[in-house]
Amino acid sequence: MISNELPNGTTEQDRLSRRDFLGTVGKTSVLATATLYSASSLAVLTSTRSGWAAEPQFLILRDADIKLFGALLPAVVQQANPKVDSQKFLQSLDSILAHADAETAQLIQQLVDLVTGALTRGAMTGSLFWDWPDFDVQTVNSILESWRESYFELPKTVYAVVTRLTATAWYMVPENQQITGYKGPPKKIVD
Amino acid sequence: MQHEIEVAGIEDPYRNAQEKGWKIVNASMLDDDLVLEADVVVVGTGSGGGTAAEVLSEAGLRVVMLEEGMLKSSDRFNMAEGEAITDLYRDAGLQSTKGEGIYVFQGQNVGGGTTINWCASFRTPTQTLRHWEQNFGLKGCGEDDLAPCFEIAEKQLNIMKWPAPPNKNNEILKRGAEKLGFSWGVIPRNVDGCWDLGYCGQGCPVDAKKSMLVTTIPSALQQGAKLVYRVAVNALLREGDRVTGVEGFAYSQDDRQRTGKKVTVSAKHVVLAAGAIHTPGILLRSDAPDPYKRIGKRTFLHPVINSYAQFKEQIDPYYGAPQSIYSDHFTWPEDDETQIGYKLEVLPLLPGTYATLQGGHGAVLHESMTKLPNTHVLMALMRDGFHEGSPGGSVELSENGRAVLDYPLTSYLTDGMKHAFETMTEIQFAAGAVATRIGHRDSAWHNSLSEAKEAIGRLPIELGKASISSAHVMGGCAMGEDETQCVTDSEGRFRHLENLSIFDGSLFPTSLGANPQLSIFGVSRKFATKLAETL
CATH class of the missing domain: 3.50.50.60 (FAD/NAD(P)-binding domain)
Known part of the structure; x- marks a missing residue:
């Protein structure tokens, strides 16, 4: 019988292997890595348990996730109304990742690490010194376009994963659903 | 309301x-x-x-x-x-085949x-x-x-053909099929005392x-x-x-x-x-x-592709019994060798579902989303596994022991998908659509059938580009x-x-x-x- 144990928390060894992986990516280059590993095989490079929440109100989201998805949100949903409630969006995203299989959440957070990590962010965004919260919507849009049109698999995968996740998490929030003209479900009364 | x-x-x-x-x-x-x-x-x-x-x-x-x-x-x-x-x-709706391939619900x-x-029963x-x-x-x-x-x-389970009128989303499939002379039928449903609300997918x-x-x-x-x-x-x-x-x-x-x-x-x-x-x-x-x-070999999905259409009339594709009309006109073609069969149905299109299926970002996504109440959606379910050109996928274990499905596309499948995209677009324009867009990352909205067909011919059907999903895992x-x-x-x-x-x-x-x-x-x-x- 094969053991299917997943670690409940992140061990020191996990952290080390995570650092090794990012170190390797940094030493070669992200794009070279992209040709070597498909997104799904990325998951087997480390055994990092996804998620240790940055804020008490989140189950899974870390600082890096909040930084990235917060920056992506305006570019992905192109909100006509500037009053974007990013807190509800982040809660929705957190809930989706917390309910997803551990391996799925882990893979997504590895992609987040790749595009936010100090060693790899430059290669993925073309900007060595600026970080995600510094980018304006046009810059984020250009980055997304470059991933989407990339010759390499990894940026294309990152594009597909992060845009879909952002749009899904945003449009699952009842208040945001009204932007589409959907009037919502009937009222449910439990008596 | x-x-x-x-x-x-x-x-x-x-x-x-x-x-x-x-x-x-x-x-x-x-x-x-x-x-x-x-x-x-x-x-x-x-x-x-x-x-x-x-x-x-x-x-x-x-x-x-x-x-x-x-x-x-x-x-x-x-x-x-x-x-x-x-x-x-x-997997909170995120399950996909290997490599962000086909979304499997x-x-x-x-x-x-x-x-x-x-x-549907x-x-x-x-x-x-x-x-x-x-x-x-x-x-x-x-x-x-x-x-x-x-x-x-x-x-x-009280399974019987849906006795009430179809909602707009389903009625358009019937209307388009009738105009083009395609056969259609009423879907048998396992409901008793249905309120016709549309939330079957949410419990x-x-x-x-x-x-x-x-x-x-x-x-x-x-x-x-x-x-x-x-x-x-x-x-x-x-x-x-x-x-x-x-x-x-x-x-x-x-x-x-x-x-x-x-x-x-x-x-x-x-x-x-x-x-x-x-x-x-x-x-x-x-x-x-x-x-x-x-074990785990020859796994099939009825891979699903979608075509969206905008209408002048209000569709509200999320309200009412989600599936009441189908067409088997293309499900059993005479010659399986050249053409994979596909079944045509519609799906309830709530905002989150629409965003998930479309993918993408920015202006195109936004434009589509804000026209949701006037949007119609068709789907084609490919009848995979009956021909050597569609051998299906295989279930494997990840390093952690999780079951994952690898499902590569074949030309037999993608040729069939092109055929189905054309058919769905024809049905939607025949039913009075003002614009259509296929479920493909690189598709634009097109205002005429000829324009839409030209685009369908041009766009490559690849995982990650075409939006392919499944709700039926078999084999x-x-x-x-x-x-x-x-x-x-x-x-x-x-x-x-x-x-x-x-x-x-x-x-x-x-x-x-x-x-x-x-x-x-x-x-x-x-x-x-x-x-x-x-x-």
């Missing part, structure tokens, strides 16, 4: 579960490991497991049902899309897919049963053999849908069966070639953390009904004998007498181990060419009845 309707006065069958003496255990709350004994342990509570549990309990056997998902029922079905996706769908809750499907097509008999040596599963089981399910708030959650599972509980939910079965327990039970891990209630508590059930017989990705997964993790390497543990192809016999018994049966969609040697729930009800009832006689 629809949203002003109030849903009230529904009596959730689980409300007084304790007074009724129902034995239900939430494994997330366990303080210690749980060890149980049973005559039969049924893994999974969807169309296969739910049916089997009822049949076996009625026969007087002690049954334990194990379910990985949550127990949610009508008191807590509030029709909110976000809550439904996280609480009732596997599977139910994960007490009731499985039947809690969140759109109620077709008998297994005759052509499909004949194909299985001829190519896999399947015995005793002809049209006449299965008819009595289908009749029981149809009566119990029926009025218990009109005759899902396993409100029919066979309560009936099994009433007969003394035990239900343990929030437990993921890891592997079979074995003594040599005899299966003696299963072992699994408890999950926490609100996220996917293991609690560290184990659940072990020893039983005279094990029924696997965890769906066509996870049943093979359990077998692979258990290192089950497989001399011809067939991987094929049934039949040809042991080189089939790991189960013609009664769902696993060939290479004793005391093990498989009663779910993984039995199907190909896809079906129709929505699967009634086919699974039928074979599960037939096989479980036979099994009960032998125990």
